[in-house]
Amino acid sequence: MTDRVFNFNAGPGTLPEVALAQAAKDIVNYQNKGLGIMEMSHRSKEFMAIADQTEALLRELMAIPDSYRVLFLQGGASSQFFMVPMNLLAGDAKATYLDTGTWSTKAIKEARQFGTIDVAYSGKAENYRRIPQPDAYQIDDDSSYLYLVSNNTIFGTQFAAFPNSSKMLIADMSSDILSRPIEVGSFGLIFAGAQKNLGPAGVTIVVIREDLLDRAPDSVPTMLRYKTHAEKGSMFNTPPCFAIYVVGEVLKWLKAQGGVPAMAERNEEKARLLYQLIDSSDYYRGHAEPDSRSRMNVAFNLPTADLESKFVAEATAQGMIGLKGHRSVGGCRASIYNAFPLDGVRRLVAFMEEFAGANPA
Amino acid sequence: MTDRVFNFNAGPGTLPEVALAQAAKDIVNYQNKGLGIMEMSHRSKEFMAIADQTEALLRELMAIPDSYRVLFLQGGASSQFFMVPMNLLAGDAKATYLDTGTWSTKAIKEARQFGTIDVAYSGKAENYRRIPQPDAYQIDDDSSYLYLVSNNTIFGTQFAAFPNSSKMLIADMSSDILSRPIEVGSFGLIFAGAQKNLGPAGVTIVVIREDLLDRAPDSVPTMLRYKTHAEKGSMFNTPPCFAIYVVGEVLKWLKAQGGVPAMAERNEEKARLLYQLIDSSDYYRGHAEPDSRSRMNVAFNLPTADLESKFVAEATAQGMIGLKGHRSVGGCRASIYNAFPLDGVRRLVAFMEEFAGANPA
Numbered sequence: 001m002t003d004r005v006f007n008f009n010a011g012p013g014t015l016p017e018v019a020l021a022q023a024a025k026d027i028v029n030y031q032n033k034g035l036g037i038m039e040m041s042h043r044s045k046e047f048m049a050i051a052d053q054t055e056a057l058l059r060e061l062m063a064i065p066d067s068y069r070v071l072f073l074q075g076g077a078s079s080q081f082f083m084v085p086m087n088l089l090a091g092d093a094k095a096t097y098l099d100t101g102t103w104s105t106k107a108i109k110e111a112r113q114f115g116t117i118d119v120a121y122s123g124k125a126e127n128y129r130r131i132p133q134p135d136a137y138q139i140d141d142d143s144s145y146l147y148l149v150s151n152n153t154i155f156g157t158q159f160a161a162f163p164n165s166s167k168m169l170i171a172d173m174s175s176d177i178l179s180r181p182i183e184v185g186s187f188g189l190i191f192a193g194a195q196k197n198l199g200p201a202g203v204t205i206v207v208i209r210e211d212l213l214d215r216a217p218d219s220v221p222t223m224l225r226y227k228t229h230a231e232k233g234s235m236f237n238t239p240p241c242f243a244i245y246v247v248g249e250v251l252k253w254l255k256a257q258g259g260v261p262a263m264a265e266r267n268e269e270k271a272r273l274l275y276q277l278i279d280s281s282d283y284y285r286g287h288a289e290p291d292s293r294s295r296m297n298v299a300f301n302l303p304t305a306d307l308e309s310k311f312v313a314e315a316t317a318q319g320m321i322g323l324k325g326h327r328s329v330g331g332c333r334a335s336i337y338n339a340f341p342l343d344g345v346r347r348l349v350a351f352m353e354e355f356a357g358a359n360p361a
Numbered sequence: 362m363t364d365r366v367f368n369f370n371a372g373p374g375t376l377p378e379v380a381l382a383q384a385a386k387d388i389v390n391y392q393n394k395g396l397g398i399m400e401m402s403h404r405s406k407e408f409m410a411i412a413d414q415t416e417a418l419l420r421e422l423m424a425i426p427d428s429y430r431v432l433f434l435q436g437g438a439s440s441q442f443f444m445v446p447m448n449l450l451a452g453d454a455k456a457t458y459l460d461t462g463t464w465s466t467k468a469i470k471e472a473r474q475f476g477t478i479d480v481a482y483s484g485k486a487e488n489y490r491r492i493p494q495p496d497a498y499q500i501d502d503d504s505s506y507l508y509l510v511s512n513n514t515i516f517g518t519q520f521a522a523f524p525n526s527s528k529m530l531i532a533d534m535s536s537d538i539l540s541r542p543i544e545v546g547s548f549g550l551i552f553a554g555a556q557k558n559l560g561p562a563g564v565t566i567v568v569i570r571e572d573l574l575d576r577a578p579d580s581v582p583t584m585l586r587y588k589t590h591a592e593k594g595s596m597f598n599t600p601p602c603f604a605i606y607v608v609g610e611v612l613k614w615l616k617a618q619g620g621v622p623a624m625a626e627r628n629e630e631k632a633r634l635l636y637q638l639i640d641s642s643d644y645y646r647g648h649a650e651p652d653s654r655s656r657m658n659v660a661f662n663l664p665t666a667d668l669e670s671k672f673v674a675e676a677t678a679q680g681m682i683g684l685k686g687h688r689s690v691g692g693c694r695a696s697i698y699n700a701f702p703l704d705g706v707r708r709l710v711a712f713m714e715e716f717a718g719a720n721p722a
Contacts, residue, residue, distance in 0.1 A: 005396055011599065039370075040373060200603050238437055319395065
């Protein structure tokens with residue numbers, strides 16, 4: 001597997017090579033059973049074992065308490081934007097949302113159909129370059145939960161610490177799940193689309209506290225109730241089997257790397273190299289405030305838009321792809337998820353230094 | 362790829378070997394781009410080309426008129442059970458459903474949340490062994506659509522012809538899409554989970570007449586509106602990229618086989634071999650009435666449950682897997698979807714003859 005590019009895309013993102021190589025074998029003939037992984041009945045003992053092992057690995061790596069259920073759903077994180085309030089806001093209850101970027105804005109829009117949504121903080125006026133400190137917002141006593149997006153891919157911001165609130169937390173961790181140790185017990189529900197740190201697009205992980213399963217009103221369709229999937233081990237209907245299998249392979253790799261603490265250390269180092277260059281340079285400007293910086297997505301600008309275009313084009317030609325920033329911020333973005341190698345970050349840092357030298361503002 | 366088993370599972374089912382072999386390559390390194398198909402941004406020109414080509418092939422193979430949109434969604438056919446009425450039954454409108462088995466029963470249950478559902482026919486009393494003739498039910502004038510399941514995997518029944526009604530048809534074709542030519546123009550909406558005739562579990566195809574996109578009430582969440590996905594070419598959020606890619610590979614195979622007419626001929630021949638044996642035997646009894654028989658799923662019984670268990674065990678030992686019937690019918694079931702080879706059917710027929718001779722009732 002030579003000639004791999006360094007894939008800085010924000011997602012779907014780079015995956016561990018060992019997982020890809022295993023998938024390439026299993027897709028044709030799984031464990032010499034004479035059929036491929038995509039062709040196996042989801043009720044076969046082989047696939048049930050894969051699903052069980054994947055869940056067990058996630059529980060182990062995230063230290064998920066027994067009082068939580070793990071669900072493998074479809075529809076992307078975007079479907080959780082409405083499923084969370086649809087299931088958890090009975091009647092016209094209230095919930096508190098922190099608006100730290102595009103994904104929270106979308107979640108707020110969907111939630112308004114199901115209850116009173118209090119946006120306790122919005123970073124919009126500052127183009128979402130900041131994560132609020134706990135004293136920057138208030139949570140009403142009658143709010144059912146506090147919703148946040150732990151990492152904001154587009155703006156390159158991340159909660160360094162989660163609010164220490166008595167309120168139940170709900171978190172969209174699509175872009176930083178398993179990137180650092182977290183205390184699952186502080187959360188009522190955590191969800192994450194797979195395509196950044198977990199595997200391929202097409203499966204969404206939901207970790208939900210068991211007592212929340214009974215909150216959904218009777219009018220919620222069967223497929224949209226968390227309880228439906230919890231009761232059937234995510235096999236009420238045919239699950240996205242292959243995506244679940246790949247998540248399992250990614251988790252095996254992650255465990256072999258030393259688990260979440262080792263990942264966190266490596267992610268810290270990767271981010272440090274990039275931010276250090278940005279801070280020591282007048283040429284590159286980071287989008288996020290220093291105390292709000294993401295270790296997963298580093299968003300930065302060059303002196304001019306023309307130089308940004310040239311930067312992206314030259315990087316691409318050198319095998320570093322996906323560096324163009326989101327249109328909401330412009331500029332460049334390096335997404336350095338769990339499976340993104342340290343070598344690739346070193347390569348980018350060297351390129352950034354060369355480019356700045358060769359292309360004065 | 363020797364030692365392939367014959368996979369009679371009802372779904373996920375067998376896939377074309379050529380599609381598996383191609384996927385095994387592309388999953389590691391797609392077209393020498395230096396990254397695998399699961400790692401590519403869904404907005405990359407490479408993936409956009411895959412999605413476009415997959416849609417174009419489906420349009421060509423099914424002869425889908427320009428006035429229809431093709432969507433690649435998540436959530437399985439089970440999510441269409443509520444999405445169809447949620448989007449199409451504004452207010453308290455009425456719809457007519459034909460209950461021909463488990464999947465229509467489930468669809469009826471979900472639809473009742475969204476309007477008045479008239480079950481114009483139910484085969485329940487006969488354990489769903491029959492597909493109704495058009496004179497067996499009435500459709501109220503004020504009904505918005507007539508909903509049916511074109512093929513019933515569990516009971517092994519299939520609509521030989523679709524109702525010639527002035528009413529708009531909505532069909533769940535999860536288990537027989539692309540198995541025979543159909544007239545898309547007779548339908549308002551067709552949907553199909555991929556894991557039988559199209560590809561892996563994790564993507565659902567929806568073919569919808571364009572004028573129906575505007576029917577959804579404002580209260581429908583963004584992700585559950587067909588219009589959302591139609592307007593964004595199924596890329597409102599990250600689609601299940603790999604599943605879509607595999608569907609594309611399956612469609613290329615299908616086209617190379619001669620397209621849908623050639624498939625229909627082959628499917629007809631495969632089913633004929635099995636039903637011919639059943640009809641000429643006192644040992645095997647088919648579940649479905651002869652005029653209601655499925656060409657995709659052949660459900661049959663042996664003289665006793667003990668013999669059925671022995672039959673399944675011996676077949677499995679000989680490399681014919683997935684022949685156990687669904688618990689609702691008991692007995693055996695041979696699912697012989699598009700990609701299931703004629704040789705496998707011949708092999709099963711020979712085994713059935715041997716088994717009946719060696720194991721008298």
